[in-house]
Amino acid sequence: MKMISFAEFGGPEVLRLVDAEEPHAGPGQVRVAVRAAGVNPVDWRLREGQVLGAHPIELPAGVGLDAAGVVDEVGEGVGGVExxxxxxxEGASTYAEFAVLSAWARMPAGLTFEEAAGYPSVVETAVRVLREVGVEAGQTLLVSGASGGVGTAVLQIARVRGIRVIGTAGVVNQDYLRSLGAVATTYGEGWVERVRDLGRVDAALDLAGSGVLGELVELTGDPAKVISIADLDAPEFGVRFSGVAGSVPEALAEAVDLISRGTLRIPVEKSYPLADAAAAHVDSQAGHTRGRRVVVV
Incomplete structure (x- = not known):
């Protein structure tokens, strides 16, 4: 089969389209013929060797955690899927023609494979950080870098839970944030004052790693009320860095429920052929994404 692999840590240029042996489903797993794979920041962080403590890998390594596809092998002890x-x-090495998944759900009606591939990790992350930051119905959550995949999920899930959200993003994404139910404002000079003018902030999420943790602590008044998924310097500010996944099956079940009810939608900003995975990483690292990027197999 064809898959994307890298034999050394480095920039997007280390990614190669290679021939590899097909993986097979073990106990508690399914194998899918991959139709699309989600592109996540952790993919290029691992490629660069940034987060090996939480995600140890052995080179050469495949790339990708999220996938949507057609089940073609069912492992021992697995029920409810054919x-x-x-x-x-979610699984491993999903930028490939075949991949093994360790957590999955049936795709809701109406989703394409490209759309479905964009949900697993971002919904798990959104559910996790909302729980960890401890924000409740009636309170206000500030989301820094709100227009990407995780932000798109956070804003909609928070709205369903009765949480008011202030989201920061670039000028071109202000209407997008408002369409998701957020009070929108821009980042850049004067952004702290603009947020203060919008009211009290009870908790905050850093989704972009843009060097704003000090300001988020200032706005909330408590580093324990700030969570980052993108700034590895978070501990220096007393802020928790959230990088360990929670229950993926529970998150997928919530995603299926919300999608089926029409209260969660994560758009695909751009799709890339498998051979262009490096370009997907370049664009992902540049930021300013509205929704998701996916690799199509």
Whole structure:
């Protein structure tokens, strides 16, 4: 089969389209013929060797955690899914023609494979950080870098839970944030004052790693009320860095429920052929994404 792999840590240029042996489903797993794979910041952080403490890997290594595809092998002890089912979920080395998933759910009706591939990790992350930051219905959450995949999920899930959200993003994404139910404002000079003018902030999420943790602590008044998924310097500010996944099956179940009810939608900003995975990483690292990027197999 064809897959994306890297044999050394480095920039996007280390990614190669290679021939590899097909993986097979072990106990508690399914194998899918991949139709699309989600592009996540952790993919290029691992490629650069940034987060090996939380995600140890052995080179050469594949790339990708999220996928949507057609089940073609069912491992021992797995029930409720059959060969031919359309599923989306998390696994390993998903930028490939075949991948093994360790957590999955049936794709909700109406989703394309490209759309479905964009949900698993971002919904798990959104559910996790909302829980960890401890924000409740009736309170106000500030989301820094709100227009990307995780931000898109956070804003919609928070709205369903009765949480008011202030989101920061670039000028071109202000209407997008408002369409998701957020009070929108721009980042850049004077952004702290603009947020203060919008009211009290009870908790904050840093989703972009743009060097704003000090300001988020200032706005909330408590580093324990700030969570980052993008700034590795978070501990220096007394802020928790959230990088360990929670229950993926629970997050997928919540995603299926919200998608089916029409209260969660994560758009795909751009799709890339498998051979252009390096370009997907370049664009992902540049930021300013509205929704998700996916690799199509």
């Amino acid at each position: 060969v031919g089912d359309f599923v989306f979920g």
